[in-house]
Amino acid sequence: MTTQLTDEHTSIRTYVQDLRRRVEGIEILEPGTGTTRYSHDAATAKTAADSGNLGPAVVLPATAAQVQEAVKVAAELGVTVVPRGAGTGLSGGATAQPSEVVISTEKLTAIIEVSPLDEVAVVEPGVINADLNKHLEPFGLFYAPDPASFDISSIGGNIATNAGGLRCAKYGVTRESILSLDVVLADGSLITVGHRSIKGVTGLDLTSLFVGSEGILGIVIKATVRLRPIPVARKTVSAFFNSTAEGTDGLAAITLSPVRPAAIEFFDTPSLANIDAHSGTNLRDRGAALILIEIDGYGIGDQAADLATALSAAGGRVTVESDDDGLRLWELRRSGRGLPQDKWYIGEDIAVPKSQLPKVYAAFPALEARFGVDISAVSHAGDGNLHPLITKDKTPDDGTNPPASLLEAATELVKVALSLGGTVTGEHGVGTIKREWAALELSERSREVQHAIKAAIDPQQTLNPGKAI
Numbered sequence: 001m002t003t004q005l006t007d008e009h010t011s012i013r014t015y016v017q018d019l020r021r022r023v024e025g026i027e028i029l030e031p032g033t034g035t036t037r038y039s040h041d042a043a044t045a046k047t048a049a050d051s052g053n054l055g056p057a058v059v060l061p062a063t064a065a066q067v068q069e070a071v072k073v074a075a076e077l078g079v080t081v082v083p084r085g086a087g088t089g090l091s092g093g094a095t096a097q098p099s100e101v102v103i104s105t106e107k108l109t110a111i112i113e114v115s116p117l118d119e120v121a122v123v124e125p126g127v128i129n130a131d132l133n134k135h136l137e138p139f140g141l142f143y144a145p146d147p148a149s150f151d152i153s154s155i156g157g158n159i160a161t162n163a164g165g166l167r168c169a170k171y172g173v174t175r176e177s178i179l180s181l182d183v184v185l186a187d188g189s190l191i192t193v194g195h196r197s198i199k200g201v202t203g204l205d206l207t208s209l210f211v212g213s214e215g216i217l218g219i220v221i222k223a224t225v226r227l228r229p230i231p232v233a234r235k236t237v238s239a240f241f242n243s244t245a246e247g248t249d250g251l252a253a254i255t256l257s258p259v260r261p262a263a264i265e266f267f268d269t270p271s272l273a274n275i276d277a278h279s280g281t282n283l284r285d286r287g288a289a290l291i292l293i294e295i296d297g298y299g300i301g302d303q304a305a306d307l308a309t310a311l312s313a314a315g316g317r318v319t320v321e322s323d324d325d326g327l328r329l330w331e332l333r334r335s336g337r338g339l340p341q342d343k344w345y346i347g348e349d350i351a352v353p354k355s356q357l358p359k360v361y362a363a364f365p366a367l368e369a370r371f372g373v374d375i376s377a378v379s380h381a382g383d384g385n386l387h388p389l390i391t392k393d394k395t396p397d398d399g400t401n402p403p404a405s406l407l408e409a410a411t412e413l414v415k416v417a418l419s420l421g422g423t424v425t426g427e428h429g430v431g432t433i434k435r436e437w438a439a440l441e442l443s444e445r446s447r448e449v450q451h452a453i454k455a456a457i458d459p460q461q462t463l464n465p466g467k468a469i
């Protein structure tokens, strides 16, 4: 445990002095001045709070040139840099040690341009996702990627994690909405990748390389993002089923129908019970599993009718919700579940080809029996991405660390997803937390290639070392 600055932080002191000398007026928070909150993201907050350390040095650049200089000085002094957006990440990607420098994008919040004719916006990375959409409303346009954290996470963080969200079922993940990026590389140089035009295939697709690279290849300082017209109508359709298995089987009826909903979310029995207990609702009175759907666009009545026919034939009790009830159900999806503070728990982010979702849910009972855990999952069913919550009761013998069986159960569930053609992380990223699971998925040669790319762009390992790959 580190509670005060020691000699090992000399390089940080030198860094702060050098940067202040070279960039007049740049805002820097020194370790020990309340920077502990920059040492963790949403997933690692508890561990960081327990460590008692002083927190990292934090640079808050206000311009692209300041970001470049902050990285350049770090590279010269051999200090490592952790890029940071809003710190809502769920994989430990923005976690920083006291010996590192955080470069936060929170002052880079300009919406530089909105072009209705090109259907693009040009934004700085610190813009909060919801703020961009508020800004776009008068133009009749919207930016589609909508992680459940849309009102607290930054566009730069969304890009660096290739964030998904509820509307991915129709509009795709963040990658599908990014046309071009300005990126500061590990030596402080600045490159533009991609194109403002919808088409553009000159050179290697470096935009896709940077999207989802979790801050290990460069710092995004500007993005040209794709916009879409706000749909003329939106409707929420619910379908309740008598069991989790009937509900997961019912999902196929949506895929086989001609309707392509914007969002398709699935709730199993324990997840509905959890929401009822946490939010005082009575969803379990309506059924034991729920498929919650948003449809949008023209012909909304026809879409709703076709879905109702398909889901009723699959055994669902279908309701086209009123606007108020629909909003309430989506709110419950985003924040209705409570985290079991009195239990050990691990949250996962596995994804499988969507035809395999029923098999993942069907695997829960055997894992529960084998490891003495409880498993529930809400999923972005439209793209096969589950968020299982694995819990275990605490016992007096446990001490401060969770029992090994909890992690073993989580690892087995990851293996189930992999055996069904899936992945260890659908949208949260690998960060520090899922590197061992990523090694189960990626071949040795594939990991070698990823390290070779990192070494080619950042030979000194200046940017976010030890994360993502």
Ligand SMILES: Cc1cc2nc3c(=O)[nH]c(=O)nc-3n(C[C@H](O)[C@H](O)[C@H](O)COP(=O)(O)OP(=O)(O)OC[C@H]3O[C@@H](n4cnc5c(N)ncnc54)[C@H](O)[C@@H]3O)c2cc1C
Pocket: 041, 042, 082, 083, 084, 085, 086, 087, 088, 089, 090, 092, 093, 094, 105, 125, 146, 147, 148, 149, 152, 153, 154, 155, 156, 157, 158, 159, 160, 161, 162, 163, 164, 165, 166, 214, 215, 216, 218, 219, 220, 221, 427, 428, 464, 467
């Ligand atoms: C309640 C809640 C709900 C969530 N729901 C979802 C969801 O539905 N879908 C989803 O995908 N995620 C979700 N998340 C996770 C998280 O919000 C996303 O990963 C989000 O994209 C992170 O954005 P951020 O600005 O907070 O980034 P941070 O947490 O600050 O950083 C995340 C990663 O990106 C890097 N980074 C940040 N900014 C930059 C930049 N400008 N250039 C280069 N690298 C950068 C960091 O180094 C780090 O590796 C949720 C989190 C919470 C707390």
